[in-house]
Ligand SMILES: C=CC1=C(C)c2cc3[nH]c(cc4nc(cc5[nH]c(cc1n2)c(C)c5CCC(=O)O)C(CCC(=O)O)=C4C)c(C)c3C=C
């Protein structure tokens with residue numbers, strides 16, 4: 001029986017990224033499950049990181065997001081910060097899926113610290129057997145490795161959470177406002193997320209439905225016309241099997257060819273912070289595709305430490321801890337997580 005005076009652990013999990021160019025081969029080896037990476041692919045990916053400053057910013061940004069969420073979680077009921085010396089209700093931990101600090105090692109640290117109950121949340125809003133489920137499997141692997149007994153409550157997804165939709169819709173508006181007022185009606189918004197192999201659809205994976213629900217809710221909240229936005233995948237992997245499309249760098253030129261669009265706001269809604277798939281795949285690759293056509297592409301900032309997003313993280317953690325019966329909370333469910341809605345007809349670009 002857990003003792004109630006111990007803080008509840010909060011395991012924040014993120015993808016991880018190389019802190020220097022030297023770390024790229026090891027990082028890729030983990031992502032590719034040890035399969036060898038050809039020199040050509042290694043050179044290409046190393047060059048992409050060189051072009052975004054020689055490292056991934058994901059670690060620093062993730063720490064900022066955690067600090068923002070923890071400031072909410074450890075506040076007192078009246079909203080003030082916890083006075084010094086008082087025990088905190090929650091204790092934060094960070095584990096990465098593909099690089100240090102590894103999720104398994106962090107779980108070991110939580111056990112060493114005597115944590116008995118923990119909420120585990122991934123900094124990615126959409127569930128897939130190829131993403132969130134893998135993070136959760138690593139938590140279980142850490143518990144087996146260190147033979148620990150830790151009661152873990154998982155937040156599976158938060159694709160329809162109101163604060164997420166509001167934060168992204170605000171980014172859409174910011175992007176549109178970068179165009180002169182008399183041009184804004186002509187601006188087309190492309191919402192995108194990381195591609196996955198097409199086979200996930202046959203597996204009944206909820207990923208695409210959840211993405212499309214998020215996209216539709218954002219478009220509605222931002223007040224976009226049906227013809228003013230479309231869906232695209234991005235950052236498909238380098239493997240021979242088919243990946244979900246269209247890819248952003250193809251979709252942007254197609255918008256001009258097929259719909260006469262030349263002003264685009266591009267917003268990734270499957271990611272919550274900057275990293276190579278934003279800073280290279282959108283800011284350099286998709287931007288190049290747009291410029292070659294004389295199109296203007298604006299990318300509003302990623303959520304990063306947006307206060308709406310950090311508050312959402314805190315509400316999700318608190319809500320999950322309350323659902324587990326560990327705390328009393330009046331936080332309304334931050335995300336219903338109910339079955340998702342299909343894309344409205346004529347809105348989705350065909351894959
Ligand atoms: C929804 C799933 C995925 C998210 C989100 C995701 C984010 C993400 N990926 C990188 C960098 C790389 N990903 C790579 C391969 C790769 N990524 C996913 C899924 C998601 N990634 C898959 C299924 C794969 C293929 C793995 C395999 O077995 O081959 C790679 C390797 C090179 C490549 O294939 O392109 C890199 C690099 C970042 C930075 C990121 C952000 C959070």
Ligand SMILES: [Fe+2]
Nearest residue numbers: 015031194237
């Ligand atoms: Fe990836």
Ligand SMILES: [Fe+2]
Nearest residue numbers: 194235236277
């Ligand atoms: Fe990727």
